[in-house]
Amino acid sequence: MTYKILxxxxxxxxxxxYLGGAGWTANIDAAQxxxxxxxxxxxxxxGKQAAMRNEVADPYLIDLDDEQPVRWRETIRANGPTVxxxxxxxxxxxx
Amino acid sequence: xxxxxxxxxxxxxxxxxxxxxxxxxRLAGEITEDEFKPLxxxxxxxxxxxxxxxxxxIPYGTLSSRQMRTLAHIARAYDKGYGHFTTRQNIQYxxxxxxxxxxxxxxxxxxxxxxxxxxxxCIRNVTADPYAGVAAGEVEDPRIYAEIIRQWSTLHPEFTFxxxxxxxxxxxxxxxxxxxxxxxxxxxxxxDENGAxxxxxxxxxxxxxxPIIAQTIRDFLPKQDLLPYLEAILRVYNMLGRRDNIxxxxxxxxxQSEGLERFTELVxxxxxxxxxxxxxxxxxxxxxxxxxxxxxxxxxxxxxxKELESARQADEEFAAWVKTNVDTHKQPGYxxxxxxxxxxGGIPGDASAEEMEAVADLADxxxxxxxxxxxxxxxxxxxxxxxxxxxxxLGLKIHGLATANIGHAGDIIxxxxxxYCNLANARSIPVAQAISRKFENIRxxxxxGRLTINISGCIxxxxxxxVGNIGLLGVEKNGEEFYQITxxxxxxxxxxxxxxxxxxxSYDDVPGAVETVVETYLQxxxxxxxxxxxxxxxxxxxxxxxxxxxxx
Numbered sequence: 001m002t003y004k005i006l007x008x009x010x011x012x013x014x015x016x017x018y019l020g021g022a023g024w025t026a027n028i029d030a031a032q033x034x035x036x037x038x039x040x041x042x043x044x045x046x047g048k049q050a051a052m053r054n055e056v057a058d059p060y061l062i063d064l065d066d067e068q069p070v071r072w073r074e075t076i077r078a079n080g081p082t083v084x085x086x087x088x089x090x091x092x093x094x095x
Numbered sequence: 096x097x098x099x100x101x102x103x104x105x106x107x108x109x110x111x112x113x114x115x116x117x118x119x120x121r122l123a124g125e126i127t128e129d130e131f132k133p134l135x136x137x138x139x140x141x142x143x144x145x146x147x148x149x150x151x152x153i154p155y156g157t158l159s160s161r162q163m164r165t166l167a168h169i170a171r172a173y174d175k176g177y178g179h180f181t182t183r184q185n186i187q188y189x190x191x192x193x194x195x196x197x198x199x200x201x202x203x204x205x206x207x208x209x210x211x212x213x214x215x216x217c218i219r220n221v222t223a224d225p226y227a228g229v230a231a232g233e234v235e236d237p238r239i240y241a242e243i244i245r246q247w248s249t250l251h252p253e254f255t256f257x258x259x260x261x262x263x264x265x266x267x268x269x270x271x272x273x274x275x276x277x278x279x280x281x282x283x284x285x286x287d288e289n290g291a292x293x294x295x296x297x298x299x300x301x302x303x304x305x306p307i308i309a310q311t312i313r314d315f316l317p318k319q320d321l322l323p324y325l326e327a328i329l330r331v332y333n334m335l336g337r338r339d340n341i342x343x344x345x346x347x348x349x350x351q352s353e354g355l356e357r358f359t360e361l362v363x364x365x366x367x368x369x370x371x372x373x374x375x376x377x378x379x380x381x382x383x384x385x386x387x388x389x390x391x392x393x394x395x396x397x398x399x400x401k402e403l404e405s406a407r408q409a410d411e412e413f414a415a416w417v418k419t420n421v422d423t424h425k426q427p428g429y430x431x432x433x434x435x436x437x438x439x440g441g442i443p444g445d446a447s448a449e450e451m452e453a454v455a456d457l458a459d460x461x462x463x464x465x466x467x468x469x470x471x472x473x474x475x476x477x478x479x480x481x482x483x484x485x486x487x488x489l490g491l492k493i494h495g496l497a498t499a500n501i502g503h504a505g506d507i508i509x510x511x512x513x514x515y516c517n518l519a520n521a522r523s524i525p526v527a528q529a530i531s532r533k534f535e536n537i538r539x540x541x542x543x544g545r546l547t548i549n550i551s552g553c554i555x556x557x558x559x560x561x562v563g564n565i566g567l568l569g570v571e572k573n574g575e576e577f578y579q580i581t582x583x584x585x586x587x588x589x590x591x592x593x594x595x596x597x598x599x600x601s602y603d604d605v606p607g608a609v610e611t612v613v614e615t616y617l618q619x620x621x622x623x624x625x626x627x628x629x630x631x632x633x634x635x636x637x638x639x640x641x642x643x644x645x646x647x
Contacts, residue, residue: 014147054124
């Protein structure tokens with residue numbers, strides 16, 4: 001069953017972040033999940049608010065399935081370039 | 096090399112100050128992303144997949160060793176220790192922090208560099224033959240005119256909000272190493288039947304989703320008319336180019352829709368108003384700019400250095416490198432050296448800070464401190480004494496920069512693709528790496544002969560796949576990466592758009608498919624001198640199709 005989370009890029013350093021219960025986090029596993037349309041709309045709204053407060057840029061919802069992003073693009077964003085395991089979040093062995 | 100005058104210094108410095116203020120306001124929340132985006136793009140700053148990306152202009156691909164050291168320093172101090180040389184002779188940094196970018200731009204300004212007009216719907220950084228000034232048979236050094244165009248187009252108020260981006264390339268020889276036929280305007284410096292030097296002007300070329308070879312709008316344009324004529328083209332485009340549809344906004348679409356004849360009439364009409372006007376080139380200014388590009392103090396030498404010959408005899412690996420990476424220089428006793436940024440299994444165009452510094456040191460020692468960036472994502476040392484080639488090669492080898500594959504199967508052009516780029520649909524780099532490993536045997540590459548393989552991760556075609564002898568275009572199908580193969584493209588003076596050979600291949604299958612194409616060529620070529628692209632022109636797609644799809 002797919003669900004949605006909210007992602008964006010942090011304003012000051014541009015790095016990928018996800019909206020968690022306690023604010024923006026670099027950890028995709030800590031992202032708040034939206035399992036229905038209402039929850040997704042609420043997340044989306046919070047993203048827009050955060051963008052207006054200039055915490056992040058370009059917030060948008062992404063689909064996850066079984067804790068993995070559905071789109072390959074989002075897997076790469078969550079980890080780092082597939083050709084440089086030493087770069088991106090994967091370098092911290094977080095994922 | 097060109098040195099900034101007080102105007103250049105002022106423009107660049109003031110722009111850094113201005114951008115520092117804009118970044119400050121953005122970070123303070125005084126302006127929104129929508130407001131900030133056009134401002135940052137005007138300063139070359141993108142927001143990509145993982146982070147911000149800064150594209151730094153390298154005007155007509157010319158760098159001094161000092162500038163290269165600054166690029167290395169920036170890679171280390173503001174990024175993650177490397178940079179990526181692009182197919183437009185620029186360098187991109189993939190991880191700068193927004194908060195650091197003003198300081199980074201300050202450091203660039205100190206060595207007369209910037210990131211202006213590397214993005215946005217303006218006249219982009221002008222590109223030129225990387226062999227400018229040293230190529231055998233060159234009519235005149237294209238850097239002179241590239242610099243003049245740079246000065247004219249920098250912050251040009253009329254051309255800051257064009258319908259779409261605008262790219263200009265120049266060459267001064269018959270052999271086109273600048274892909275001029277694939278630019279919005281391509282300029283070839285030529286002589287007319289009386290020996291006068293002027294320009295052939297091509298217009299309306301480009302790649303992207305509508306690849307088109309440029310058409311000649313003027314067979315011969317006198318020198319002094321260069322800027323008025325360019326201004327006439329830009330003005331017609333600015334007035335009539337489409338702004339309602341981003342995919343139809345480039346000048347190539349306008350030239351197609353108007354037809355070359357009508358478009359030419361419009362330009363010539365506009366030109367009558369501009370000819371002899373404010374932007375006509377005065378001889379004194381031309382001479383002043385030319386003086387910056389005076390040849391370095393070459394020693395009087397002969398070709399056929401004994402040291403070179405004996406080193407070639409003694410070392411097969413060196414001989415192979417000379418064969419592919421060294422080219423003829425206009426000055427006897429000198430050579431042009433290409434440094435491949437495509438080691439086996441490497442990331443095309445990437446260079447670490449250490450590699451950049453090594454190239455800077457070697458340029459100081461062997462090539463008058465001069466470096467060029469090629470649109471094939473390699474580097475060039477333009478003027479090396481033939482007798483010093485062996486010691487230079489040893490120096491390159493220590494740093495892993497002596498791969499003997501220029502213009503061959505391992506010299507793959509690839510855009511950053513889905514590993515970095517926000518627009519990409521599929522990865523380019525790992526496909527390039529896999530193909531590079533398949534052809535890791537240099538002897539085999541040399542046996543295959545000249546072959547260009549180009550990979551783009553989306554239809555925007557930054558990897559110039561349309562004009563690769565073998566082109567790969569990454570597409571996403573049901574969430575998976577597939578690659579469409581085109582054959583027969585070429586970016587040189589006989590520019591051709593490649594043709595799609597058949598259904599796309601999966602990520603896992605595409606390196607093998609490329610190998611099948613190459614094996615088919617080897618079986619079918621008339622002799623070793625018939626290049627891949629010539630064989631394709633003779634044979635057509637059929638034998639390649641049969642080989643690729645027979646077992647499917």
